[in-house]
Amino acid sequence: QVQLVESGGGLVQDGGSLRLSCAASGRTLSNYVMGWFRQAPGKEREFVVAITWRGGSTLYADSVKGRFTISRDNSKNTVYLQLNSLKPEDTAVYYCAADLKIPVYISRSAREYGYWGQGTQVTVSS
Numbered sequence: 001q002v003q004l005v006e007s008g009g010g011l012v013q014d015g016g017s018l019r020l021s022c023a024a025s026g027r028t029l030s031n032y033v034m035g036w037f038r039q040a041p042g043k044e045r046e047f048v049v050a051i052t053w054r055g056g057s058t059l060y061a062d063s064v065k066g067r068f069t070i071s072r073d074n075s076k077n078t079v080y081l082q083l084n085s086l087k088p089e090d091t092a093v094y095y096c097a098a099d100l101k102i103p104v105y106i107s108r109s110a111r112e113y114g115y116w117g118q119g120t121q122v123t124v125s126s
Contacts, residue, residue: 022096
């Protein structure tokens with residue numbers, strides 16, 4: 001089993017920044033995919049970005065490309081999401097997720113991620 005705990009959400013003004021963290025614990029593997037998804041009220045869960053743990057390959061949603069940056073600290077088993085130039089439409093609950101399947105492949109589909117954190121609220125005011 002893998003446990004994921006997010007932190008760092010909050011309220012920020014249009015154009016502001018936040019940094020989200022996701023700490024992973026439990027079962028460890030040499031390589032897997034960590035992703036961030038978000039869900040706004042009344043909308044489906046949406047892929048934001050993901051990273052492979054070993055090689056650091058990334059995949060971003062077009063809506064956040066150039067504004068959000070994913071990174072990882074292998075020594076801390078933590079993945080980060082830097083959110084810059086935030087817009088009101090970025091308001092959502094942000095979830096960290098892990099896909100431990102082999103071979104490693106970054107998927108945009110939430111169904112491929114077997115482990116999820118509890119979510120952290122990001123609210124961007126206009």
